[in-house]
Ligand code: SF4
């Protein structure tokens with residue numbers, strides 16, 4: 168568009184907005200300043216954020232590099248540690264992979280922090296709902312690929328076998344779990360809990376939370 172056309176179209180917009188007076192953005196910005204509130208009216212904060220949150224964010228951003236090396240160690244404990252630390256659930260810092268997925272294939276579950284998580288909200292990936300569009304990877308500020316990196320719920324053995332994601336499948340009375348490439352079948356007791364101490368408590372807690380509170384995510388799906 169030429170400068171003249173640009174200016175003319177700007178004038179048209181300005182004329183069209185004139186009857187509406189002060190815009191909502193101006194008003195919300197004034198209110199935010201008056202009350203010392205976070206100004207989200209234009210879709211994102213217009214400042215760097217509180218210092219204590221920034222102090223938390225920056226070291227965690229570094230964990231993305233650690234992610235790759237952790238994978239190669241084959242350690243369940245390190246996998247769980249990574250999952251406990253890497254994502255920031257503050258609504259204006261992240262959670263993007265949940266929000267941008269057109270298929271709702273990334274969901275937030277609330278896990279007991281006593282299991283060893285730094286925060287109670289963790290993201291799990293639902294294999295059956297994902298068409299691998301890659302949108303969540305595009306938006307992940309950690310340069311991660313949530314649809315590949317996140318602990319995954321599988322509904323079909325065939326899909327489990329065809330994937331390399333860490334995750335689990337309920338098969339009969341057992342949870343078939345893959346972590347760092349190693350697959351094991353662990354029996355569930357009558358309460359739907361894993362009694363074996365083979366798994367890191369944080370991984371067990373994620374599986375048990377899904378079995379106890381989100382069983383609708385389990386079970387067979389159409390091929
Ligand atoms: S890759 Fe899968 S999880 Fe990620 S946005 Fe696309 S459908 Fe959703």
Ligand code: SF4
Pocket residue numbers: 253254255261262263264265290303306307308309311313
């Ligand atoms: S987009 Fe990335 S950093 Fe944000 S919650 Fe999802 S996986 Fe974590």
